Amino acid sequence: MRQLTTNWASWTPQSVTWSDFSDAANYKQKIDSFYAATRLHLTDDLKLLLGGNYVQAESNGNSYGSDMSYDKDKFSPYAGITYNFTPEYTGYASYTSIFRPQTGVDETTNQALKAVEGKSYEVGMKSSWLDNKLTGTLAVFKTEQNNYPLRSSDGNPLNRKVLTSDLDSQGVEVGLAGQLTDHVNLSFGYAQFSIKDKKNGGEARTYNPSQTLNLLATYTVPVLPKLKIGAGLRWQDSIKLYDVSLGDSNLIKQNAYALVDLMASYDVNEHISLQANGNNITDKKYLNSFPDGQAFYGEPANYTVAVKFKY
Numbered sequence: 001m002r003q004l005t006t007n008w009a010s011w012t013p014q015s016v017t018w019s020d021f022s023d024a025a026n027y028k029q030k031i032d033s034f035y036a037a038t039r040l041h042l043t044d045d046l047k048l049l050l051g052g053n054y055v056q057a058e059s060n061g062n063s064y065g066s067d068m069s070y071d072k073d074k075f076s077p078y079a080g081i082t083y084n085f086t087p088e089y090t091g092y093a094s095y096t097s098i099f100r101p102q103t104g105v106d107e108t109t110n111q112a113l114k115a116v117e118g119k120s121y122e123v124g125m126k127s128s129w130l131d132n133k134l135t136g137t138l139a140v141f142k143t144e145q146n147n148y149p150l151r152s153s154d155g156n157p158l159n160r161k162v163l164t165s166d167l168d169s170q171g172v173e174v175g176l177a178g179q180l181t182d183h184v185n186l187s188f189g190y191a192q193f194s195i196k197d198k199k200n201g202g203e204a205r206t207y208n209p210s211q212t213l214n215l216l217a218t219y220t221v222p223v224l225p226k227l228k229i230g231a232g233l234r235w236q237d238s239i240k241l242y243d244v245s246l247g248d249s250n251l252i253k254q255n256a257y258a259l260v261d262l263m264a265s266y267d268v269n270e271h272i273s274l275q276a277n278g279n280n281i282t283d284k285k286y287l288n289s290f291p292d293g294q295a296f297y298g299e300p301a302n303y304t305v306a307v308k309f310k311y
Contacts, residue, residue, distance in 0.1 A: 192211045
């Protein structure tokens with residue numbers, strides 16, 4: 001067997017030529033914002049809100065070889081109007097201009113992303129009943145946003161470069177909250193919306209549920225007025241995410257699901273109260289975290305007991 005030895009005392013390594021390294025990210029961003037607003041009482045029932053926001057945004061430097069320099073300013077007006085149809089019902093409408101500077105890099109231009117610009121409209125009704133113990137809301141909204149950042153073309157959520165598109169979103173929200181009876185309190189909310197990709201066609205941000213519903217009801221036991229029990233329901237529509245890095249099976253999907261919660265509280269005295277909560281008591285398995293390009297199971301069934309002191 002041949003044995004190789006090295007005399008480390010006399011060994012002289014070859015010199016290594018290192019390439020020049022550039023800064024990973026070296027840029028500065030500055031954003032100045034100024035706003036003003038005024039409320040006009042045109043009549044006892046009609047009110048007008050006018051305002052505006054001026055933004056000056058500038059950036060200098062580069063990020064991993066991408067030019068991050070830009071200088072942009074814009075005035076964004078907003079307006080709102082409310083009208084009291086009756087003491088119980090108030091209607092409103094609002095308009096908002098959108099201007100939001102970004103810090104990412106456009107994959108197609110290898111330069112700093114342009115600011116998100118767009119418009120938002122909302123029309124709704126607010127109401128109250130039972131001496132303002134119960135309130136309700138209804139709103140319809142529409143938002144247009146250009147230069148909105150999406151994921152990179154390779155689907156990698158860690159990629160600092162992203163594609164952009166022009167999105168239109170619209171939907172409706174319904175809410176009800178307050179005291180139904182002397183012993184029952186209710187909180188209810190439902191929302192439905194959709195997001196369309198005007199540039200590429202189809203839906204966008206499909207990892208957001210298009211429908212959500214939240215319901216919480218509590219009951220104060222008449223014979224034990226210090227005891228309150230409650231139940232809640234959280235439901236959402238199905239969500240999905242197309243990830244090109246997964247090849248043929250490039251669809252991550254979570255079907256619609258509902259979570260059930262329970263609670264109970266007891267006021268020992270004016271200073272001490274006890275509360276127990278049970279979340280997802282049916283131990284429903286569901287996936288979330290889709291925007292990050294990966295999916296984790298949500299919280300399993302869990303329970304907490306708390307003692308509160310108040311002085």
